[in-house]
Amino acid sequence: METIPKENGSTTAATPIRAATNPMVTPLLTDLYQFTMAYAYWKAGKHLERAVFDLYFRKNPFGGEYTVFAGLEECIRLIANFHFKKDDISFMRSVMPNCEDEFFEYLTQIDCSDVEVYAIPEGSVVFPKVPLIRIEGPVAVVQLLETPFVNLVNYASLVATNAARHRFVAGKDKMLMEFGLRRAQGPDGGISASKYCYIGGFDATSNVAAGNLFGIPLRGTHSHAFVSSYMSPDEIVVKSLRSHDGSSTCMDFLTLVRTWLSKLQVMRSGIPNFCAVALALNDLGYTASGIRLDSGDLAYLSTEARNFFLSVEKEFNKSGFGKMAVTASNDLNEETLDALNKQGHEIDAFGIGTYLVTCYTQAALGCVFKLVEIKDQPRIKLSEDVTKVSIPCKKRCFRLYGKEGYALVDIMTGEDETPPKVGQRLLCRHPFNESKRAYVVPQCVEELLRCYWPGSSNKPREELPSLNKVRERCMQQLEQMRSDHMRRLNPTPYKVSVSAKLYDFIHFLWLSEAPVGELQ
Amino acid sequence: METIPKENGSTTAATPIRAATNPMVTPLLTDLYQFTMAYAYWKAGKHLERAVFDLYFRKNPFGGEYTVFAGLEECIRLIANFHFKKDDISFMRSVMPNCEDEFFEYLTQIDCSDVEVYAIPEGSVVFPKVPLIRIEGPVAVVQLLETPFVNLVNYASLVATNAARHRFVAGKDKMLMEFGLRRAQGPDGGISASKYCYIGGFDATSNVAAGNLFGIPLRGTHSHAFVSSYMSPDEIVVKSLRSHDGSSTCMDFLTLVRTWLSKLQVMRSGIPNFCAVALALNDLGYTASGIRLDSGDLAYLSTEARNFFLSVEKEFNKSGFGKMAVTASNDLNEETLDALNKQGHEIDAFGIGTYLVTCYTQAALGCVFKLVEIKDQPRIKLSEDVTKVSIPCKKRCFRLYGKEGYALVDIMTGEDETPPKVGQRLLCRHPFNESKRAYVVPQCVEELLRCYWPGSSNKPREELPSLNKVRERCMQQLEQMRSDHMRRLNPTPYKVSVSAKLYDFIHFLWLSEAPVGELQ
Incomplete structure (x- = not known):
């Protein structure tokens, strides 16, 4: 020493x-x-x-x-x-x-x-x-x-x-997540990015190794491959779900979801599906985290999603449902954040990868x-x-x-x-x-x-x-x-x-x- | 196993x-x-x-x-x-x-x-x-x-x-050296760059760690700090230089250089200085490697340098002196290599850093x-x-x-x-x-x-x-x-x-x- x-x-x-x-x-x-x-x-x-x-x-x-x-x-x-x-x-x-x-x-x-x-x-x-x-x-x-x-x-x-520049544009109240590992310049391009983006004002990273090395909070969404690994709902074998407090078990969660979905059949998009699952989970004492938008017009879609959440809250008297988190990702950078601000949006959290970690500009x-x-x-x-x-x-x-x-x-x-x-x-x-x-x-x-x-x-x-x-x-x-x-x-x-x-x-x-x- | x-x-x-x-x-x-x-x-x-x-x-x-x-x-x-x-x-x-x-x-x-x-x-x-x-x-x-x-x-x-793109523009007969470590995206941004630029057709790297890990040939030039660490030639304490074959020792190499310099006093630039040292080294059986151009108009300067080398070869009957290697560096990229080709130049080797390893474009x-x-x-x-x-x-x-x-x-x-x-x-x-x-x-x-x-x-x-x-x-x-x-x-x-x-x-x-x- x-x-x-x-x-x-x-x-x-x-x-x-x-x-x-x-x-x-x-x-x-x-x-x-x-x-x-x-x-x-x-x-x-x-x-x-x-x-x-x-x-x-x-x-x-x-x-x-x-x-x-x-x-x-x-x-x-x-x-x-x-x-x-x-x-x-x-x-x-x-x-x-x-x-x-x-x-x-x-x-x-x-x-x-x-x-x-x-x-x-x-x-x-x-x-x-x-x-x-x-x-x-x-x-x-x-x-x-x-x-x-x-x-x-x-x-x-x-x-x-x-x-820091991304934080400045996004504003203090947004959750910023660094999602850049796969596009970073090599393994510690990714690990360094996670560390130094955290210093510059990001809240979390998807990079598990960086979480382990530096204690940075870890966050993630879900993968498309998981969704497409299912050919149809018939493939869901384990249909039961125990309630969050353990007091009861719903023997057919899928049917519970479908019941909710029939009440929500307003909008032809993923939103009613998500809400049906979230409401079914809610019945069993769980809280859904939110949705991720990964393509399309993020300003429009986030606003539509927010309105849908709010109408669900009102219609079914589900307090707080309107505040459901909306996460966006999809080649975001300073410019797109700025453009979203100007258009108005309902996004709570941003997952930012390529442009952030490679410092593309x-x-x-x-x-x-x-x-x-x-x-x-x-x-x-x-x-x-x-x-x-x-x-x-x-x-x-x-x-x-x-x-x-x-x-x-x-x-x-x-x-x-x-x-x-x-x-x-x-x-x-x-x-x-x-x-x-x-x-x-x-x-x-x-x-x-x-x-x-x-x-x-x-x-x-x-x-x-x-x-x-x-x-x-x-x-x-x-x-x-x-x-x-x-x-x-x-x-x-x-x-x-x-x-x-x-x-x-x-x-x-x-x-x-x-x-x-x-x-x- | x-x-x-x-x-x-x-x-x-x-x-x-x-x-x-x-x-x-x-x-x-x-x-x-x-x-x-x-x-x-x-x-x-x-x-x-x-x-x-x-x-x-x-x-x-x-x-x-x-x-x-x-x-x-x-x-x-x-x-x-x-x-x-x-x-x-x-x-x-x-x-x-x-x-x-x-x-x-x-x-x-x-x-x-x-x-x-x-x-x-x-x-x-x-x-x-x-x-x-x-x-x-x-x-x-x-x-x-x-x-x-x-x-x-x-x-x-x-x-x-x-x-590979840099090699394509530079041509097959040029020496290409990757000099990017200091500007790379983190330590193994640098090490990976050295490895993969070699695969893509570079000849060498300045990165010693990459040389050690992968056996890539190492090359380098010299640092400005070394030059500016001398206030004046009076600071040169060790003045003697043994001839390459060890048969004799020149007791005042500096004076030998100055003798050559007086014969070369044509051009007010670093070139006569370099040539004087190279010729003095040549007297003792050593071969100078060449010069590096790190600023200015590389096409013009390389051509001027080549002409000077050729006139030295002719004037003092120093066979091969005209082929002295000219290395260029200074924020080079595909575009500048292409522009140099179009202007005509006399550069033999390129040291390429920032734009190459960070893939700036x-x-x-x-x-x-x-x-x-x-x-x-x-x-x-x-x-x-x-x-x-x-x-x-x-x-x-x-x-x-x-x-x-x-x-x-x-x-x-x-x-x-x-x-x-x-x-x-x-x-x-x-x-x-x-x-x-x-x-x-x-x-x-x-x-x-x-x-x-x-x-x-x-x-x-x-x-x-x-x-x-x-x-x-x-x-x-x-x-x-x-x-x-x-x-x-x-x-x-x-x-x-x-x-x-x-x-x-x-x-x-x-x-x-x-x-x-x-x-x-």
């Missing part, structure tokens, strides 16, 4: 951190060039140089102006258990046959005891350019972490954001992992495309809140700057556009980057919260966003800024930096 | 089938409703009824007219090791607290010893409506397999097809799993949308080839029909459109569905071929397709047909079948 230093200097046994959920997440889950670069650093005697990398993204997905950050726990689990096994080393020797034995001995010794990880809490609402994770450590080790960190954060954040988030400082020297990546210029330096990041409790702006500062203070006027500058600047007087200041892995430093480590806590954080953070940032059409961009000092430094560096790749 | 019956009736020990590559692929990786349906079948005494399900898709992806079938091996691995562990059962009890103990005892006993799986070989080119996999067995067990089978086939086939393939027969009774799924009507019956499927060796048509027949014969005229009918029919005289007949899991039957089991064999099959099958089916713009649909007998039966069933869900 590991021990970590406490804030007061004493050390205590912390909760041990388990391995990554997916056993395939090992130190080999990285790009080959991370190993060849590690070798190059080692060969040049640079591998122990202390480097700082920022993991961030450049553009919010789905044409929106916000992103939900997810995937952090799996990153921390990876580094907490990061080491190469004998077999890994043998494999790497076969891949890099010209490298010295000493390099492989070095690889054998690598762990993350000297790596520090600072991150925005998982489930937070986040914005472009602000580091989600800041990783410090020996450059060769941190370089090896680039690929798995980006992999673990990219899809997790993308699908959590997609889920934008299947990737472009997280990057950039060197911002090495040996205490800030580094900048220049590009003709200003959106690709990185923000140099080891930084602190803050979210400033206004009077109404809404988030106003995120600001990045150099590490040694005085942090923003409540009630104190502060100049927030666009990192690259000179004319964009504003004074802000924050009513509340939240430091965004927290220490999740202290390495050999003295800092206290944030515990990894439970999945439900992460989900609660997400729901709370989405609440704290001004609605104009959240709307689907033409949302207002949320402002991300740098301090005056950092602005000046970026532009000093920009001018002084020689083009990358020039030896002279 | 299992034993399987041989064709001649004797049994022999077969190669044991390993568990699925991803340890998260367990019998719990399914939708909740598969368990509730299994319970419903069990409760109705129907769970042992022998059912036949077809796994197929309805539409080729990416606007194309072909699909590469992949994912079969993982399906077979799942069923070969299919059983519920004690913990699984405890979990299911907690999820379904109202079910009888006897049901969970039944679950405990379930395996796939009584399930038969017939499939088209992995790596084959396949078409809509034709079953990729036909699964027969006790209905409750086969129902549990629906979700994991569809999950394992959907993404695998989608990304293999995407890779179409992030999901819609495989379905439909009941086609139960207790020897054919079942059909009707729908107002004719593309959603299923083709009933336990079927055999054949591919008919013409004189030039190209595939002409796929045909499905009832199980007991006489199979198509070489040289014999055969009527092939569109399954739903009366007017679409043609006589075909096949020059070669290939039976598509083979037995990969004989269950308790007497049939010999196909061995699971190696990854390289699957890849070869794919390359070969793509070759056997007529080019008009393969082209990117307006490809000709490949014909999928049914026998006259099956056609008549479908339409007899269609007319006689009462709408699903009606009790009367």
Whole structure:
């Protein structure tokens, strides 16, 4: 069991951190060039140089102006258990046959005891350019972490954001169920989708493995194959049904259903059939759950079904029957939910699959992992495309809140700057556009980057919260966003800024930096 | 170790089938409703009824007219090791607290010893409506397999097809490298992408874990962070380099590079720098691998680089220098490859990531799993949308080839029909459109569905071929397709047909079948 230093200097046994959920997440889950670069650093005697990398993204997905950050726990689990096994080393020797034995001995010794990880809490609402994770450590080790960190954060954040967007359109009172396992990109595409859609605001999943792994509530409907496995009602052999309280047994449930059906023969559709069964069940003390609509005009059919349920309630004096749950599924996505809202519908629960879990409208988030400082020297990546210029330096990041409790702006500062203070006027500058600047007087200041892995430093480590806590954080953070940032059409961009000092430094560096790749 | 019956009736020990590559692929990786349906079948005494399900898709992806079938091996691995562990059962009890103990005892006993799986070989080119996999067995067990089978086939086939399409555009002589791990949908989104892109015709991956698991060749370039970790050439401490044959040591390699650079000072770009290093390395008996272009106008830059290499070859009489490899990466996809071809370029190798592995232009393939027969009774799924009507019956499927060796048509027949014969005229009918029919005289007949899991039957089991064999099959099958089916713009649909007998039966069933869900 590991021990970590406490804030007061004493050390205590912390909760041990388990391995990554997916056993395939090992130190080999990285790009080959991370190993060849590690070798190059080692060969040049640079591998122990202390480097700082920022993991961030450049553009919010789905044409929106916000992103939900997810995937952090799996990153921390990876580094907490990061080491190469004998077999890994043998494999790497076969891949890099010209490298010295000493390099492989070095690889054998690598762990993350000297790596520090600072991150925005998982489930937070986040914005472009602000580091989600800041990783410090020996450059060769941190370089090896680039690929798995980006992999673990990219899809997790993308699908959590997609889920949050679906929740935003569906409204708070609807039940949202993730039904995507069969269409997901591979087995843990499905398992990850279930986890991160739950964080983003879904209520349940159909994925039993995810329910087992994460304790997510499980829900389902029924399969068409079951229905079509019956040629006719004559095939129903077991006709009796005991009443719910066990006090009596109906010897021919089918006849009871048919009796009800004859009273309901108004509408030629599945609805009277369902109601007949539900009413027969009701006679025996059971409560039917509801219906699922899986095709056709969902707005119309749900309204018709609701009217039928209400007329049954009235006609037969069955209190509550009108509130029977209507579930809809059938290639639903943000657009169709929005269209249903506009038409008016009577759906209580949505089962959403393909478009949600594969993030069909934008299947990737472009997280990057950039060197911002090495040996205490800030580094900048220049590009003709200003959106690709990185923000140099080891930084602190803050979210400033206004009077109404809404988030106003995120600001990045150099590490040694005085942090923003409540009630104190502060100049927030666009990192690259000179004319964009504003004074802000924050009513509340939240430091965004927290220490999740202290390495050999003295800092206290944030515990990894439970999945439900992460989900609660997400729901709370989405609440704290001004609605104009959240709307689907033409949302207002949320402002991300740098301090005056950092602005000046970026532009000093920009001018002084020689083009990358020039030896002279 | 299992034993399987041989064709001649004797049994022999077969190669044991390993568990699925991803340890998260367990019998719990399914939708909740598969368990509730299994319970419903069990409760109705129907769970042992022998059912036949077809796994197929309805539409080729990416606007194309072909699909590469992949994912079969993982399906077979799942069923070969299919059983519920004690913990699984405890979990299911907690999820379904109202079910009888006897049901969970039944679950405990379930395996796939009584399930038969017939499939088209992995790596084959396949078409809509034709079953990729036909699964027969006790209905409750086969129902549990629906979700994991569809999950394992959907993404695998989608990304293999995407890779094949990229290969088609790039041409056979280019090196194609899959660089998608960091942008893939989760860890095994990345690992699966590497495997199935290789099957679809890629040459290598950057993903070390996939290289380790599957023996796929590994390739990589170099990282920007390594370049920017150097403030200036003064930081290069180790300046000496031993010659490749070990006979001498250059004490100041940097000066050697600068000497070459002064001879090359023609072009203000990274190319002279690279050439100076390559030439200095060449002096010491090493061969530089090449350059990577990661931004800018790839067609122009590659041509300029090639010209520079050729002029270096000529100027300094360095034989072969003009053939220096040019690798390109930078958000490449089918469209950009096509555009590069049209402009003319000098790129030898492409590194392709995001668009390839996430299947950005179409992030999901819609495989379905439909009941086609139960207790020897054919079942059909009707729908107002004719593309959603299923083709009933336990079927055999054949591919008919013409004189030039190209595939002409796929045909499905009832199980007991006489199979198509070489040289014999055969009527092939569109399954739903009366007017679409043609006589075909096949020059070669290939039976598509083979037995990969004989269950308790007497049939010999196909061995699971190696990854390289699957890849070869794919390359070969793509070759056997007529080019008009393969082209990117307006490809000709490949014909999928049914026998006259099956056609008549479908339409007899269609007319006689009462709408699903009606009790009367």
